[in-house]
Amino acid sequence: MAETDVSGPSEPDLDYTSVGKWLMDVCIIFSLYIQTHSTFVGWVFLRCFKRWWGFTKTIPKLHVISTNQQNSTDLLDVLRCIYPYVDAIHLREKRLHAYELETILNQIKQAQIPMEKIIINDRIDMAYMMKTKGVQLAYHSPSTKLVSNEFTSLIVGKSVHTLEQAKQAEEERADYVLFGHVFPSQCKMNQPHQGIEALAKVVKALHIPVIAVGGITHENVRHVLNTGVAGIAVMSGVFMAKQPAEAAKMYQRLLYGGDDDEQLL
Numbered sequence: 001m002a003e004t005d006v007s008g009p010s011e012p013d014l015d016y017t018s019v020g021k022w023l024m025d026v027c028i029i030f031s032l033y034i035q036t037h038s039t040f041v042g043w044v045f046l047r048c049f050k051r052w053w054g055f056t057k058t059i060p061k062l063h064v065i066s067t068n069q070q071n072s073t074d075l076l077d078v079l080r081c082i083y084p085y086v087d088a089i090h091l092r093e094k095r096l097h098a099y100e101l102e103t104i105l106n107q108i109k110q111a112q113i114p115m116e117k118i119i120i121n122d123r124i125d126m127a128y129m130m131k132t133k134g135v136q137l138a139y140h141s142p143s144t145k146l147v148s149n150e151f152t153s154l155i156v157g158k159s160v161h162t163l164e165q166a167k168q169a170e171e172e173r174a175d176y177v178l179f180g181h182v183f184p185s186q187c188k189m190n191q192p193h194q195g196i197e198a199l200a201k202v203v204k205a206l207h208i209p210v211i212a213v214g215g216i217t218h219e220n221v222r223h224v225l226n227t228g229v230a231g232i233a234v235m236s237g238v239f240m241a242k243q244p245a246e247a248a249k250m251y252q253r254l255l256y257g258g259d260d261d262e263q264l265l
């Protein structure tokens with residue numbers, strides 16, 4: 001009797017080696033896709049986060065700038081009485097070495113003056129290490145681009161004296177510019193002042209906050225504010241005043257408004 005074939009339809013031949021290779025290829029391509037994709041997504045996220053972080057930084061409105069002439073005891077005495085009324089205190093003590101700056105910053109901390117109100121002129125290292133609000137860059141400082149990319153915890157201000165410099169600072173991601181000197185200033189005796197029109201042009205051309213500096217008094221604050229500036233920075237108007245706290249209080253009132261500020265002028 002002839003043998004009957006009971007094995008049924010034969011299974012298709014599977015070459016497990018080639019299926020394995022195929023699966024391996026898919027896995028590699030998939031993991032490459034995920035890696036590239038996640039790196040790209042991560043990069044986009046980081047860029048957006050940095051930008052968003054930049055937008056969330058609040059830029060102080062009323063800045064005062066130290067004179068670079070007082071000894072640390074006198075400076076500290078003034079800071080103690082003015083700090084409640086101002087938004088930012090620029091330590092522009094160019095003659096001090098890093099160690100001296102550290103000492104004075106520690107004294108400021110001990111006096112309960114918040115580091116959130118301190119901006120250090122030029123010394124990015126000290127601003128970063130002492131966790132101050134920010135740093136004010138001068139023409140001789142490292143580029144705004146480098147500082148704002150590397151020190152995202154700081155607000156980065158740039159001092160500018162022309163429209164071109166202001167635009168460049170904005171391009172390099174400065175958080176704000178300090179433009180001056182708007183009026184004649186003892187601090188800049190031999191240089192011509194910019195005037196209100198030049199200030200207004202800078203304010204109009206920029207998207208970032210412009211802080212006006214130079215010769216700003218209680219009497220001319222209104223003119224300055226009318227240009228649309230985001231704030232003002234004052235040196236002699238506060239530090240050389242007979243009563244620095246009263247002077248600071250008055251600037252604060254003129255900036256933020258008060259019921260009776262018309263009578264104050």
Ligand SMILES: Cc1nc(C(=O)O)sc1CCOP(=O)(O)O
Binds near residue numbers: 159181184185234
């Ligand atoms: C520190 C500083 N920078 C200026 C600039 O134009 O960049 S003007 C200035 C000093 C401003 O002092 P005062 O308020 O006494 O005029």
